[in-house]
Amino acid sequence: LDSEDNFFVHIHGEKFFTIFDNNDRSIVSDDEIERSMTKHRNLKYDDSFAPRGTEFHLFAGDGCYVPYQWPHWVRTAGSFSISMAITWKTREVRRVNDLHFFNSMLRGIGLPQLPPGRQPVRDALKLAFYRTVTTAIKPLRASLAMRRVLRRIALGKRANYYLKGA
Template identity: 95%
Template sequence: MNTLAAIAPVITADQDALRRDFPLKPFAIHHKLAGHPLLTLPRIAQLAAELPRDLIEYNSGKVAISQDPDAIPSVDLDPVEVVKRIETAGAWMVLKRVENSPEYRRLLEDTLLSVARARGFNSLLDAGFEQVEGFLFVSSPNSTTPFHLDSEDNFFVHIHGEKFFTIFDNTDRSIVSDDEIERSMTKHRNLKYDESFAPRATEFHLFAGDGCYVPYQWPHWVRTSGSFSISMAITWKTREVRRLNDLHFFNSMLRGIGFPQQPPGKQPVLDRLKLAFYRTVTTAIRPLRASMAMRRVLRRIALGKRANYYLKGA
């Protein structure tokens, strides 16, 4: 981990918003990553050639806000060509877990460390920034990322183009129910969207150098404008987030074999027992995830037959 005595602020935000809203509510941020050498199309194309294929997901950008995950239109190009031809490919792409590259890991950690220091902490761990991961998004003009939620906290930084990021309160169960939250986290991230939700949205209109903080499980959808787009999600999981995620996954597994479950937090004593058992099992199978073939099998078992839809022949 970077332990430099001073880190120039890469991400900045209104200090009142940072003190008042973090980590419970979204707010606008600004950053200095636009034009960074690691975040240009040629370097992203190189990264697409280096990453394991199952860490690259892409499809047509012409999808509905409430997209049926079983009917996602594909793009007949290889990942590198998608990046190189993004202006005309009509595609949406995410390169996952970019921290697997040491250069990108340093970028992510230095960026978050600047936020940690702005909040008065000396390290990422002191600030609660654990399990740091990065996700790079490359989208063609007029593309849509469907309505969904994510299982981590996120500083979303916009690098190139124009983007509209529309986000909703995760405490409003009339928008997303407890069952839908679990299904989005454990089966497929897409959620059902209704236009009646629109008045309750907060929209961030993003250009290069802009961004927003996206709290854990806040549902959102995104669209690009008339130019191609590059963005990056700088994410982390606190201990509490990891606990909740593990409970959601174990609840989903139990529900799948016919045992209804209460959402995390409703039965604290039972939650602790379930968590201990689940973590014992997942620790035992973790070494299997080193194999891409085994990752495909595990995703199919956990997430269903469409879990590997973005892999050719999966």
């Protein structure tokens, strides 16, 4: 799952790009959507999902649109391939991403949360609080050491897994 909209453009070789309906919770649960926004975007693929996807067979010059948070699976066709993703985040995408991050933080301290969109008034209050706090701590994030501390506090012990060698 990607936390932005995406035009995927294929430049060289051959590739198969399969997109799945984001409303099918048997492919991706609400918990997995949140986890992909806050921990890691890769989900476990199961071959039984294949019939429920729309597969695009891409050659040089082909492309497809991948909507925000729609599960997808990409594989090459035996030779090397080159592709490019053109991504962007709309105001709505940023809003939902912020809610996923804040929900994850609240869940981390034992407060269960409903996915964004199920309680619009609570979402608005959570978003206002989250954005106020993140704006206040933004200057602290200039330091890599402080960024590690803040990520650990907000997202848990394994939040900095990709910084281990840095």
